[in-house]
Amino acid sequence: xxxxxxxxxxxxxxxxxxxxxxxxxxxxxxxxxxxxxxxxxxxxxxxxxxxxxxxxxxxxxxxxxxxxxxxxxxxxxxxxxxxxxxxxxxxxxxxxxxxxxxxxxxxx
Ligand SMILES: [Zn+2]
Numbered sequence: 001x002x003x004x005x006x007x008x009x010x011x012x013x014x015x016x017x018x019x020x021x022x023x024x025x026x027x028x029x030x031x032x033x034x035x036x037x038x039x040x041x042x043x044x045x046x047x048x049x050x051x052x053x054x055x056x057x058x059x060x061x062x063x064x065x066x067x068x069x070x071x072x073x074x075x076x077x078x079x080x081x082x083x084x085x086x087x088x089x090x091x092x093x094x095x096x097x098x099x100x101x102x103x104x105x106x107x108x
Contacts, residue, residue, distance in 0.1 A: 032063040
């Protein structure tokens with residue numbers, strides 16, 4: 001799987017809304033999965049250096065209260081070109097689904 005295909009599977013837009021983006025991340029400390037919804041129309045800031053956009057998103061893990069900071073860079077067409085996250089890890093939607101299902105089963 002190529003790099004951009006991987007990115008595509010990491011960032012999927014549900015319900016066909018082109019402005020909706022869901023970030024799936026995992027807390028590095030306790031491993032809890034987190035899904036964060038982003039609105040590309042409102043949440044992006046212009047990056048004048050690259051001519052694209054940048055998104056800075058803070059996500060609080062509700063389990064161990066680790067604050068993760070994601071920084072995602074987009075080109076002018078709002079395609080993701082770079083992403084990094086502090087105190088966490090990006091996961092795919094499939095991984096997120098697997099992890100949340102496993103958690104629900106464990107909690108019973
Ligand atoms: Zn955590």
